[in-house]
Amino acid sequence: MNAQIRRLFFVFAALFVGVIGIGTYWLWRAPDLEARQGNPNLVVRQLTIKRGLVLASDGRTILAQNRKRKVQGRTWFLRRYPNRGLAAQAVGYSTIERSRTGLEESLNDYLTGSNANLSTLVDRVENKLRGLTQEGNDVVTTLDAGAQRVAMQALAGRCGSVVALEPESGRVLVLASTPTYDPNLIERSFRRATQVAAPCSPASPLLNRATQGPVFIPGSTFKIVTAAAALDSRRWSPSSTFEDPGYCIEYGKKVFNYADQAGPHVYGTVDFSEAVENSINSVFCDLGKAIGVRRLLDFTKRFGFYEDPPLETPGEERSPSGLYSKGKLFDPKDPNQVDPGRFAFGQERLLVTPLQMAMVAAAVANGGVLMEPHVVDRIVSPDGDVVTRTRPDEIRRVMRAETAAALTPMMVRVVEGGTGTAAQISGVDVAGKTGTAETGRANENDTGFIAFAPADEPAIAIAVFLQNQDGTGGSTAGPIAKTVLETLLRRTT
């Protein structure tokens, strides 16, 4: 029987070697397994990294920080957001149970010190050798904490968004979206964090209305794009005259101007500046027909329409502006599929992000040159060294400098005596354009206001958009733009 016992031992030895073998196999596959959803090992590894801070542009206001907790023999760094909903959609959240969003997601490698920059690599190896906690890099954003707070207060109780940026550099100073949420609650109760009362449905507090959706109809704010296209073609000048009968004729039907209790406005003979000042639909309708859908569409693309607006937030949190059909971006092959008149005054099926419309204002303000917007100023290592710093980057020249120069006084007149008087700031010339888009439901207009100031030496470009408003762009979005602009101008002067 001894021979059998010996053989049986070898069988057992083979089986146990098989166990060690498959253990080795899983070890070899560990990198691939770690990346899988539901593997707690990766989550915990990330939680044991001392994640970097996210700061406002002053380098002091903390948007995201850590709270230490000893869990299962390890120090876990859990995220805390001391300013709660202040810039919740832009900063995003990083939790144990849920995936990350916002800058927390897109800058995760920097925040966890997993980026491949040489100084970070050296730090990481050193920490590992010395058994120290891996530390991430801090992110200093371009967001102006004070103006962001003013914008959020002004938007409170509404569904809307404010984007403000520096036309010259593309620095995003305000990136506000309401309704907002408290990112500190996401871990504990996702439902409680996201179920907020708001005058729009769905409220979607996680949606970054500034860059995502897009949810806003530009309405007459889009007339700046049409006007730029018209002036840039040299076929029209600010003094070109138009005849306004109160409507324009499209496909044999009358399309009326904006109407109040007295009925549609009728202006008679007007020049281009007056048409912009009073936002006369019939003039832009005729302009659209004259320019043509093809050329107008091409001009929107020069402003950045039909592309995700550039920013450091995750790609899935940015959406292109443009014509939308059945919920999808629609780039017509055949221009006849689009109504040129309604397109020209910002109706048709246009949907925009406030960031895109702020880029439109900024391009005019910057003499026709569009700069790439950015919300990250610099990334700083735990030792205080700058890992990377964002440098201003030009996207393209959108229009001739003369076009921008001609457009600016036309926009100043809008605020001085036209539809945008609510945005007047004493001592400062504001160039702006209002928009009031009828959604088809009574007293539920999408309103907007885009502007830059000071008009002669633009420091700030801004876009304010609101959903479901009982009023015009001038009366609803204008005052918000005014308070945010005032805050920012006080800061720069």
Added chain:
Amino acid sequence: MTARNRELLNLFVVGLLTACGFASVYLASQDIPEFSTTSLSYAGFFLALFLAAHLVVRYALPLADPYLLPIAGLLTATGLTMIYRIEPGQAFRQGVWVVGGVALFAAVILLLRDHRRLDPLKYTCGVAAIALLALPALPIIGHTVNGARLWIQVGPVNLQPGEFAKVLLVVFLAGYLRDNRELLSMGFGRVGIPSPKHFGPLLLIWGVAMLVLFQSNDLGGGLLLFSIFLAMLYIATGRWPYIAVGLVLFAAGSYVLYHLRDHIANRIAIWLDPWQDPYDAGFQLVQSIYAIAGGGLFGQGLGRGVLLSDSGEPYIPFLETDFIYSAITNELGLAGGAAVVLLYLVFAYRGFRIAMLADDGFSKLLAAGLTATLAIQAFIIVGGVTGLIPLTGITLPFVSYGGSSVIANFLLVGLLLIVSDHVNRSADR
């Protein structure tokens, strides 16, 4: 050095490792690492217990193998440490069970003295084994835990009679196969198949194993019983065809059950592709594989592994019983997992050595059968949680949390040491 002094030395090494293990887990659980003597109390208690066991062996079985008790001790200590790390309250209960196991170990050694006294009781043991297996099926005392009807409740304690049945079954098979091995060896190819008279009892055991499997829904237990049977049949007869026919019969039985119970069909489907349903049916195996892969070569560190969520819930259900090997591998790495596996292999080596040195058939078959039982049981669960074979729930001997398992395995080691002492005594003469 005498065998007993060698055993004592080994036990001190085990005691030292235990102290390190508990201290490590204790320190990792503190907010501010601070050494405390309470962390050593488990190790001290543990060492005292095994010194008592050692003294019993020194008194009654001076020539017994010096490695089996320290291996059992090290595995028990590893289990206790891991259970303490996962759920300190359960470690205390497991400690009580270990005391019970050592008490039974001492009682068997002191009262039985000579394993050959079991020979005339082989049929009694066989009937007792079947009776124990049938107990959970009874109403009132029998009950179901996690889909398997394996438990009986006696007063305040829950017992798994199947764990004891396996030891009794080995005693029965040792006696029965010794009596019939020549007749059984004649079958196949020479005189044709053995007569039903000799083959009958073996078919009966197959039937019992299948019935256990079907009735209790305990795939692991059924597989263990049947594998013990096949291993001992092979040792007794040296005939591969028995193994082949046995495996075919088991496969056929499982195939029928496959269609009767989707429980079993699921197990095999999950084994083939754990990621087809990683959040539900495949959850345990997938999480177990994550834990094993996440351990790396040397582990995350004792007490610092990724085993429990921040609320203290284990990521793998049944972590301290079926999946304790995954927990060990996560904290001690592939190296630690391999060390545990090697302990079972060394145990098998020492156990089989006793069997090979024995000069009578009953002793040989008993020692080999008991050794094979432990090794097969370890392989079924370790192979299962690593995805090498389909996962069937069964305890990892000495390591998993579970009273019946610990006590039955100490009984097994006690018997093995009795055989060992006897074998070495006759070799001395």
